[in-house]
Amino acid sequence: MTVYRPLEGERSKVERPSDVSIDGLFGTACVDKDVLGLIAGAIAVVGSNAFPSALARLCLHVTHFDSAFMCAFFTGHKPLPIYSDLCEEQNRRTVVPYLGFAYLLDPFYDLSSRLAGDRVLGLNDCAPDDFRSSDYYRMFYADTGLSDELVVLVSFGPDASVMISLGCRDERIHLSSRGRATLEALTSVIANLCRQHWPRLAPGSQNGVARRDNHLEKAFEMFGTSVLSNRESEIVRLILKGHSSKSTARILGNSPETVKVHRKRIYAKMRIASQGELFSIFLRALSCMPPDGQDDPLVYLDDFSAPPK
Numbered sequence: 076m077t078v079y080r081p082l083e084g085e086r087s088k089v090e091r092p093s094d095v096s097i098d099g100l101f102g103t104a105c106v107d108k109d110v111l112g113l114i115a116g117a118i119a120v121v122g123s124n125a126f127p128s129a130l131a132r133l134c135l136h137v138t139h140f141d142s143a144f145m146c147a148f149f150t151g152h153k154p155l156p157i158y159s160d161l162c163e164e165q166n167r168r169t170v171v172p173y174l175g176f177a178y179l180l181d182p183f184y185d186l187s188s189r190l191a192g193d194r195v196l197g198l199n200d201c202a203p204d205d206f207r208s209s210d211y212y213r214m215f216y217a218d219t220g221l222s223d224e225l226v227v228l229v230s231f232g233p234d235a236s237v238m239i240s241l242g243c244r245d246e247r248i249h250l251s252s253r254g255r256a257t258l259e260a261l262t263s264v265i266a267n268l269c270r271q272h273w274p275r276l277a278p279g280s281q282n283g284v285a286r287r288d289n290h291l292e293k294a295f296e297m298f299g300t301s302v303l304s305n306r307e308s309e310i311v312r313l314i315l316k317g318h319s320s321k322s323t324a325r326i327l328g329n330s331p332e333t334v335k336v337h338r339k340r341i342y343a344k345m346r347i348a349s350q351g352e353l354f355s356i357f358l359r360a361l362s363c364m365p366p367d368g369q370d371d372p373l374v375y376l377d378d379f380s381a382p383p384k
Contacts, residue, residue: 109136110257114264121272127158130268134241137257138225138250142242144170148187150234151292152278154178157237169219176361179295180211180316183226187236193266195259196226197250202317209317210354222246225255229266231276237269294364294372298357301371302344310337314350315357346379 113133120126131143142165145157154174159166178184182201198206206212219242227239243250299308306327313323320334327334347353356379360372373379 110261114261117268121268126268126272128160130239130265131158131160133261134227134239134258134265137261138241138243138254139248140223140225140241140243140250141245141248144240144242146174146238146240147273147276147278148184148236148238149278150188154184154238155278165220172215176358177211177215179292180215182206182316183228183238183240185316187228187238190228191230191233193227193229193262195255195262196228197255198224203313203319204322205319206317209315210351211315211317214354220244223248223250225250225258227258227262227265229269231270231273235276237273237276239265294361294368297371298360299341299345299371299373301374303341307337307341307344310334311341311353314338314353345373 110133113129113136117126117129117133120129127145131145135141135143142160144159144161146154147157148154156170156174159170161170173181182198182203183196186196186201203209221242221244223243225241227241229237229239231237295312299311303311309327310323313326318326320331320338323329324331324334342348342353345353345356347356356373356376360376360379363375363377364372365375368375
């Protein structure tokens, strides 16, 4: 799938509106001509390489945010990049690791596989309660430089969706309730334009890609299973995603005290002392796992040994 970049000079054409009215978008008395003009511009380039950047201009205009990244999610595959207006250095620091492994812990990716339909989501809508103190946040997300993020998820059926991630790196800019409401009002327009542009959205057909991508997700599901019980492995996956003991207990139907006991046993069995060490060993295990590996990634770590049973 082609990754589209902004056309030369096009960012300078994006003017931020001082007032955006939902009634004005669809009413007859007052029409926001800037927004309608951007919609018309996106419609005009559906089916061409200019569409992703036209869609990004529309979304950024409404939210006042300053960056856009789009990718496609498929069941059993890594996300496929579609569009980015980030500079080369920002892409290297954020997009490359996200597409490589970090998406597995992304709350938006996690939600895309569980919720049907088109929707607008902010980080606070879907992130675990302990997300901002998690190692994923500290070691990856914080490095993106984002002060705020809003995502449009467009459904292409049960096994595929497009994520339009709108980011803000200027802490002086805050998404207004009107900006979000306007984007939500435009969701059906955005979604239908995407489905017109990508009528048959499907992952690449390169030999072996599907197998390797499905293998990575399987590795995440298998992580720790060689030394932990099924419930302990489930708790590890929730910890890696940023869930606190309280949030984990709510998901599993246990008490927070029970989850804390499980965490102590997990740390003892894995010979670690902190959540940071858990995250570190997870990343190392994934990097050491061979392409055809089918077992718990931990078994491929030369320096890991579980305590005797």
